[in-house]
Amino acid sequence: MRNTTLCYIQSGGNYLLLHRTKKKNDQSHDKWLGIGGKFEDKESPEDCILREVLEETGLTLTSYQYRGIVTFVSDVWETEFMHLFTADAFTGTIRDCDEGELEWISKDRYLSLPMWEGDKIFLRLLQTDCPFFSLKLVYQGESLQSAVLNGTPLTME
Numbered sequence: 001m002r003n004t005t006l007c008y009i010q011s012g013g014n015y016l017l018l019h020r021t022k023k024k025n026d027q028s029h030d031k032w033l034g035i036g037g038k039f040e041d042k043e044s045p046e047d048c049i050l051r052e053v054l055e056e057t058g059l060t061l062t063s064y065q066y067r068g069i070v071t072f073v074s075d076v077w078e079t080e081f082m083h084l085f086t087a088d089a090f091t092g093t094i095r096d097c098d099e100g101e102l103e104w105i106s107k108d109r110y111l112s113l114p115m116w117e118g119d120k121i122f123l124r125l126l127q128t129d130c131p132f133f134s135l136k137l138v139y140q141g142e143s144l145q146s147a148v149l150n151g152t153p154l155t156m157e
Contacts, residue, residue, distance in 0.1 A: 002078055005049040006036035007064065007085040008126060009057075014104040017113070018056065021100040032105070032113040036082075045083035053087070056097045063089035068133040070122055075140050086126055117144040121154070 009016040017032045037052040039045075045066060053061055064087035072080040094102055105113065107127070111120055118137035125133055136148040147154040 001081065003039040003045075003048075003081050003083065004036060005039070005045055005052055005083045005085065006034045006070075007049050007053055007061070007087055008034040008123070009053070009059070009061070009087045009090060010107075011088075011104065013107050015107060015110055016057065016059075016094075017103055017105045017110060018097060018099060019101045019103065022098060030114060032110065032115050033119070035102075036085075045085075049083070049085050053090075054092075056099065057092075057102060058095035059090040059092040061087045061090050063087060066132070067126060068122065068130075068135060070118070071134070071136040072118070073136065073138045084122060084126075116142075118147060121147055121149075125149075 016035065018035055019030070019032050021030060035053050035056050036049060037056070039048045040051070043051070049064065050061055053059055064085050066083065067086055068084045070082040070084055072082065096102075111123060116139075118135075118139070121137070122133075122135055125135070134150055136146075137144060138146045144156070146156065
């Protein structure tokens with residue numbers, strides 16, 4: 001199992017997203033994601049998200065909130081616990097990212113971009129200011145098979 005973080009940085013009506021295009025053997029190749037990555041030894045979720053955002057964007061978060069934990073189960077990849085954050089204030093200047101292109105995307109457009117189906121579930125939860133949540137997403141290959149929110153199965157559409 002691995003622990004990761006992911007942050008959706010907000011400014012005005014936009015999210016800063018990463019279009020994953022540069023890493024070799026990337027399970028999220030050509031998908032749009034928030035900013036984050038894998039924990040290093042001895043890091044808390046907060047330590048990890050602050051480091052990853054700085055490394056990938058050049059930004060230092062000054063206001064952020066821990067919003068939930070997402071458990072990814074896959075028949076292809078190891079189980080992942082992703083600690084999900086939002087941020088609404090930062091300092092610094094955006095720089096190039098070695099994992100893909102960073103772009104500010106309007107909140108009314110980002111759900112139409114190529115992304116994991118399960119990401120759309122937690123992004124909708126973030127939009128509604130849902131309290132801290134636990135979401136389990138089960139994939140077969142790239143196909144979302146089931147989703148369970150706070151212990152309750154969601155209807156798959």
